[in-house]
Amino acid sequence: MNHRKRVVGLLAATAFIATACGSSKSTSTSSSTTPAGAATTAAAATTVAGSAAGTAATAAGAAATSAGSNPDSLGGHKCDGSLKGKTVTISSSIRDTEADKLVTAWKPFETCTGVTIKHTGSGSFEADIKTAVQGGSQPDIAIVPQPGLLATLVASGKVVARDDLVPSVTANNGTGWLSYGTVNGKFYAPPLSANLKSLVWYNPKSFTAKGYAIPKTWDELLKLSDKIVADGGTPWCAGIESGTATGWPATDFLEEVVLSNDGPDVYDQWISNKIKFNDPRIVADLDQVGKIWKTKGYVKGGTDGIATTAFGTAATGILDSSCYMYQMANFVANDLVKAGGVLGPTGTAATFPFPTINPANKGAIEGGGEFVTALRDAPEVKAVQDYTTSADFANARAAQGGWFTSNNKVDLSNYKDPFEKTLAEQLKAATVFRFDASDLMPAAVGSGTEWKELTAWVTGQSTKDTLDNIQKSWPS
């Protein structure tokens, strides 16, 4: 009897321990469905959260003055405390230190108008927000990283249209950004932030040491790759592992090639599936990606390593020169800084623009962003929405580092980090800007089959099969 008790207890204890860690692990897998959509660079890990509040407040004040507007108002709202006692709840996929910086950036507005802003960041935001909207427990504002998700929310009938913001968003961000927040002809969501994807990371120190020049065209890029191989080095790092979202970095690379090779018109028609996924042009573009990723000796760890290396880990290869280049969006700066990298043209990690493939599309860049969506029709909600898309907010947030915006009214001097300043200038100078295609495609493809099939492609599936399979999955 005693024995049995002990044994059953022991078994139960082990089973329980396994369950306990099992459950905590399962929560970890729900990372943001497209990290591509998250729009922060997180470059400067130097800002201490505590002191940031002061900096931000000063910066916001300074910006308001420099913009020539009345320092007694923020984001077009008078600082008269008229919203005292009102609360606005915000949900987003932004977490951790990035969320803290966000909260700091809207502190001045809370002081100014008296409104209280409560922010909740969740790793499973994309799924949570749909449940919440169905069940009637939605927040007042959702910060949505994918225009596709915005359309889903609008279909629920709970999103508040903001056609009155059209002139200011057009003036501050351009018509492209206006269109991402527009569903069925109505404008709903102004942008909060932006990120850049058409970038190649490299190590300026090792480039200088070896005498390599930054390639401006695709041919130069391939020549440089061959030269590095001839010198005994490995030109590229690559990694597309990202938990449940594994495969998204591959979609970014393909999109950049499509945009730079075939131009914005093909890109747009590709998104709406007027140009099929298995169109000869897209086949050729994916083969271009393959030229980098699948050429023997080009990629550190070979093709097998690409699918199993986390995109953040892959970036760190450029720091110790175990590889020389890495194609990735600006937000991987976070991982580079953490691994001891120094950002900037004199440091150990910097970016050059994605090389031009077709000269006709020179200066075309791909990026992403986040959109402020109101789910309750109230003056205080609109006020907060106005503020988060204003230059006052952008200045306050930019001053804390690791972030940048499509808002062209932002004072560039607020970007403390030269790295972010370069990005902002690049975005300003872009002749053509296009949003991440996979975020605009139906979710079944853009965050479903495209991720899976491109992962299979990396590990050996043929280009034809891959693109045929994706096309087959397109919802009719």
Place this chain on the structure above:
Amino acid sequence: MAISLPLSDSIPLSDAPPRGTERGPEPPLGRRIATFLGTRSGKIGVGLLCILWTIPTVGLFVSSFRPANKILTTGWWTVVRHPQFTLANYRDVWSTTGGTSLGQYFFNTVKITVPATFIPIVIAALAAYALSWMDFKGRDWVFVGVVALMVVPIQMAMVPLLSLINQGAHLTISGHTFTLFVIPGVKGSVVSVWIAHTCFALPLAIFLLKNFVQALPRDLIEAARIDGASHLVIFTRVVLPLAVPALASLAIFQFLWVWNDFLVATVFGPSDLKPLTWKLNDLVGTKGTEWQRLTAGAFISMIVPLGVFFSLQRYFVRGLTAGAVKG
């Protein structure tokens, strides 16, 4: 080694033999298993199983003391040859979680867990008594209905329940909408999490407790009735004290379930009262790159369930065998 024993039978939780029947002359299965486990090969088998089951946990535990870059580059078993330990992960989890410390979430979880354990057990105990010892029409059908509800998956009921709690029940007949009822003051408060957990726990809780309460000796209840005791007195003075092992084991199950719950609290919980599991998910960072923190966070969140388990282990084992084993 031949371990071809139907192990699931060793926990005859729901398989109560009809009262009054006795097993045959053959020793009961539980006794036979105990005898087998007492032998050398039994001990070795169980020992191996335990080691096998514990390996992932040990790996996680060792990883939680390793520097982030080491976790990424080498396996945890390499510590044997290259020991390198740090408390950085624990420090990181406890302090730099931004704004609110992990302690606050610990408290939130307690605030959710204690009532969400207590309420369903009280209701289930009352229901179990009524379904076992009170005669009323359709009693068996009520019980069958409750048991049938166990097949409804939690994911199916979630959105309708959320909608019911937040917006009340409405009926639309030919264009006119009538409000049937609205639950006031619950939207956006912790009460909605309690309600949700209670709803999802009740079918199983009633089922388990009913089986146990029904198996109590009829003589005891009848003696109390002859002495003129009312239902309430019988319930509080006779049934509850006898049902303590079953109640305790149910409490442990429910406590562990609610403590480890992520889904219900994420969907129903107010934004300023999210539990520890939710914060754990948060720790991994916006890009999912900070997962070394999870190793430490997981162990911090396990402290209380482990404590509860070991302190109530006696009841746990007794409860597992309660209602089924004679003697």
